[in-house]
Amino acid sequence: MAARPDTLRDAAKSGSIEVQLPWWAIALPAVAFAALLLLILNPVDAHAASSEPVITNLLERIQTLILRTAS
Numbered sequence: 001m002a003a004r005p006d007t008l009r010d011a012a013k014s015g016s017i018e019v020q021l022p023w024w025a026i027a028l029p030a031v032a033f034a035a036l037l038l039l040i041l042n043p044v045d046a047h048a049a050s051s052e053p054v055i056t057n058l059l060e061r062i063q064t065l066i067l068r069t070a071s
Helices: 024-041 054-070
Strands: none
Touching: none
16 A cells, blocks of 8 residues: 655745634634724713713824823
């Protein structure tokens, strides 16, 4: 009985490495990110402490963080 030839390619010869991930390795982090994003940006959970839109408040916080790190 003859031995089967090795069908795997050598990564050093081809110059690339192929990785096959299961479907859930991509789907679970994407679903978790979307769920967290919806929790943060859900207007039902927002309190009426200020009448400013959420985006304006977010941009102001980002601006203050940038100015703090720059100085």
